[in-house]
Amino acid sequence: YPSIAKSWAMRWENVIPLFSYPNDIRKIIYTTNAIESLNSVIRKAIKNRRIFPNDTSAFKVVFLAIQKASERWTMPIRNWKPAMNRFLIEYEDRFSEI
Known part of the structure; x- marks a missing residue:
């Protein structure tokens, strides 16, 4: 690539900080990029329909x-518990008592 x-x-100066996170947190960052x-969902939907009769049909x-994709987004994030535990260890001062 x-x-x-x-x-x-x-x-590179923007990339390198990512590697300073513990492995449990990096896994979550890699796998939860909502944007x-x-x-990806939008590109896939329009890939086979390159020509639309009007804007409304494209919308x-x-x-x-x-x-349809949002139905899948309700699934829990894999390995969230270890990541959350690591967040609590690394950033304890940022969490408030609930």
């Missing part, structure tokens, strides 16, 4: 794709 490597190299997930396709 040369384009990814180039992008990382150009912004990437949403973009409907995107809306229905997001609505």
Whole structure:
């Protein structure tokens, strides 16, 4: 993936802090990027329908794709408990008593 490597190299100072997080937290960061997930859903929905008769039909396709995908988004995040425990250890001062 040369384009990814180039992008990382150009912004290395922004990439390197990610690796300072403990492994449990990094796993959650990697797997819960909601914006990437949403973009993927939209790209997949319009991939086979490159031509739309009007804007309304395009909006409907995107809306229905997001609505269908949102059913899957209710699943719990894998390995959340170890990550949450690690968050509590690393950032105890940021959590308030509930």
